[in-house]
Amino acid sequence: MRVDVRLMGVLSDAAGSTGIRLEVEDGVSLGDLVSRLVEELPGLEDVLIDRVMDSYAPNALVIVNGIEAFNLEGSSTSLREGSALVFLPVTHGG
Amino acid sequence: MCWAELTLNTLNRSCTKCHGAPSVYHRPYSGERLCAACFNESLFERVKKTVGKYDMFEYDSRIAVGVSGGKDSLTLLRLLDELEKDRPYAELVAVCVDEGVKGYRDEALTLAEKNCRELGVKMYTVRFRELFGETMDEIAARERELGTCSYCGVLRRRALDEAAKAVDEAAKAVDADRLATGHNLDDMAQSVLLNVLRGDVVRMDMFNPGGRGVEGFVRRVKPLCEVPERETTFYAYVNGMEFQSLPCPYAEEAMRSDVRRFLNRMEVKRPGSKFIVYQTGLKIRGRGDGNVVGRCSVCGSPTRGDLCRACELSGRME
Numbered sequence: 001m002r003v004d005v006r007l008m009g010v011l012s013d014a015a016g017s018t019g020i021r022l023e024v025e026d027g028v029s030l031g032d033l034v035s036r037l038v039e040e041l042p043g044l045e046d047v048l049i050d051r052v053m054d055s056y057a058p059n060a061l062v063i064v065n066g067i068e069a070f071n072l073e074g075s076s077t078s079l080r081e082g083s084a085l086v087f088l089p090v091t092h093g094g
Numbered sequence: 095m096c097w098a099e100l101t102l103n104t105l106n107r108s109c110t111k112c113h114g115a116p117s118v119y120h121r122p123y124s125g126e127r128l129c130a131a132c133f134n135e136s137l138f139e140r141v142k143k144t145v146g147k148y149d150m151f152e153y154d155s156r157i158a159v160g161v162s163g164g165k166d167s168l169t170l171l172r173l174l175d176e177l178e179k180d181r182p183y184a185e186l187v188a189v190c191v192d193e194g195v196k197g198y199r200d201e202a203l204t205l206a207e208k209n210c211r212e213l214g215v216k217m218y219t220v221r222f223r224e225l226f227g228e229t230m231d232e233i234a235a236r237e238r239e240l241g242t243c244s245y246c247g248v249l250r251r252r253a254l255d256e257a258a259k260a261v262d263e264a265a266k267a268v269d270a271d272r273l274a275t276g277h278n279l280d281d282m283a284q285s286v287l288l289n290v291l292r293g294d295v296v297r298m299d300m301f302n303p304g305g306r307g308v309e310g311f312v313r314r315v316k317p318l319c320e321v322p323e324r325e326t327t328f329y330a331y332v333n334g335m336e337f338q339s340l341p342c343p344y345a346e347e348a349m350r351s352d353v354r355r356f357l358n359r360m361e362v363k364r365p366g367s368k369f370i371v372y373q374t375g376l377k378i379r380g381r382g383d384g385n386v387v388g389r390c391s392v393c394g395s396p397t398r399g400d401l402c403r404a405c406e407l408s409g410r411m412e
Contacts, residue, residue, distance in 0.1 A: 009339030050359070058358040061327050068328060071107065071120035071127055090327045091341065091354065 001026050001081040005037060009089045011048060011060070015041040024079070030062065031055065031075030033085070048087070061088040111136070119328055122365035130332045137329055141173045141317050148304025150315040151272055154183035158258035158270035158312065161188040161210070161217070163202025163338040165330035166276030168209050170318055172333070174274060175213050187268050188217040189257035191250050194229025195342065202338040209335070218268050220257040222249060226408050234344055242344040245407050252395075252404035258312040270312055277303075277316040280323040280357065283368040286375030287353045296398070299380035308396050310389075322361075322368060 006019040020040060024033060034056045038045050050057040055075050062069040063086040069077055079085075107127055109117045115129035128136060145151060159174060161167045171188060178184045188210045192199055203219065210217040223229050226249055234242045258273040282303060289298045303319035318326060330337050360367040389395065390402035397403075 010341055013340060053359055053362065058362045059323075059354070061324060061331070063331065067116075067118045068120065070122060071117055086331070088327060088331060089339075090323050 001028075001079075003028075003033065003079050003081075003083045003085060005033075006084070006086045007041075007044075008087065010091075011044060011087050011089050014043045014047045016043055017041060026081070027078045029075060030064065030069055030072075030077040030079060030085075033079060034075070047089070059090040061090055062086070063088065118332070119325075121325075123322075123361075123369060133325075133332065134329065137169075137321060137325060138173055138176060140320055142177055144303070144320050145177065145315075145317050148315065150274075150304055150317060151181075151184065153181055155181075155272050156185050156187065156268075156270045157272045157274055158187050158189045158218075158254075158268055159215075160254050160273060160275040161190050161206045162276070163190075163199075163204075163206040163209075164276070165335065165337040166278055166318060166323070166326045168206070168276075168335055168337050169321075169326045169329050170274060170276040171209060171213065171215065172335075174317065175215065186215050187270060188215050189254060189268060189270075189273075190217060190219040191253040191257065192219055192221040193246060193250065193253075194222050194231055195344070196231055198338075198340065198343055199230075201340075205336055205338055209337075218257055218260065220253050220260070222253065225249075225253055225256060230344065240407075246342075246344065248403045248407050252402075255312060255395075272305075273312045273314045274317055275314060276318055276326075278318045278321050278323045278326050279368050279372055280354065282316070282319050282375065283357055283371040284350055284353045286371050287357065288350060289375075291349070291353070298375070298378060301375045301379040310394065310396050319372070320369075 002021055002023055004019065004021050007015050007017065012018045020037070022033070022036060022040065024036060028036075034048065038049060048056055048060060056062065064072060064077060064079070065084055107117050109115050109129035109132050110125070110127045111132040112129060115131065117127035118130050119128050119133050120126070121128070126136075151157060157174065157178070159167070159171050161171055171186070174186055178186055188206065190203055190206050192203060207217055230242070230246055233245050238245070254273060254275070258268055258270040260268045285297075286301065289301070303316040305314040305316075307313045357368055357371065388397060388400070390397045390405055391400050392405040393402060395402045395404070
């Protein structure tokens with residue numbers, strides 16, 4: 001199945017891309033999708049992954065089909081065919 | 095998105111406030127799950143309550159809102175614009191600081207201008223070059239005793255004060271009696287921990303999101319002080335706001351970054367940690383009114399020493 005990922009702010013800068021369409025296994029979890037995303041766009045690793053927390057960084061807001069991921073199942077959220085994800089860094093300039 | 099997918103993802107998760115619409119945002123610290131409309135309303139109500147709790151404004155306050163073009167300051171501008179609709183004698187003016195960071199601040203100022211135009215709020219900009227004779231790019235390029243953030247933080251603060259006090263015919267005069275800034279709960283909690291780590295008891299004593307009136311300074315208030323940064327970000331997102339999305343190229347305040355990372359991890363493990371740190375800052379502060387003892391010998395601004403920090407750093411630039 002395919003999912004669309006949109007990257008914003010410093011994440012798009014680090015990835016060198018504003019978004020990507022990925023082919024993934026049916027029902028892939030958000031956590032696994034993030035691992036796959038980092039494989040495809042290695043520039044994201046330092047800004048998106050928190051090795052201490054063993055998850056995507058807590059200062060990234062992940063929005064799955066308009067719903068913030070913590071309102072679903074966080075990293076365990078199952079994605080569906082055509083899911084649209086937005087990765088929005090919380091810490092911006094100001 | 096199909097209905098089946100929405101149902102699967104939000105099973106039994108309708109908004110805990112209106113009990114109708116599907117929720118889109120979860121607050122682990124309170125257990126609330128909110129739909130977009132209730133999320134917006136709850137942020138407005140929280141800011142309204144904070145403004146009341148600290149008596150931040152008078153019924154006829156002329157409020158300068160420090161607008162950087164980032165999501166915090168633009169969220170603040172929108173919420174205050176809504177709040178002040180009930181106060182016909184109050185007025186908002188956006189004040190912006192152009193530090194002169196090429197490719198960063200110029201984009202932010204364009205976004206600030208766009209948002210101000212949409213809201214019908216006047217915007218007034220002050221520039222480092224005009225106030226201090228140099229841009230931040232020029233300061234960053236030279237040999238310095240301190241990091242760029244040390245200069246920028248102090249000079250931006252002074253620039254905002256100058257902008258809020260400005261009486262400029264071209265800008266129809268700012269001449270504000272309040273300066274509202276977009277500092278959020280994360281900023282406040284970080285400041286509390288930083289003060290502890292630095293042993294800065296003077297700043298711990300002065301910690302006050304409601305600000306205080308000191309002659310020569312416009313009273314500074316922080317209406318977003320109880321709104322987590324995740325929520326200002328989500329507010330900007332759900333309301334389709336265009337905002338500055340890149341961090342400053344000179345951002346290097348290593349100690350604050352460490353504290354931010356620590357607090358973000360704690361908040362995931364122990365939801366509510368940021369509120370607890372912030373509330374602790376309020377409990378341990380003093381009255382915070384006995385520290386300004388004199389005037390800067392150069393510019394006359396209130397200061398604890400002979401020279402204010404802005405003049406001290408401006409002097410170091412020469």
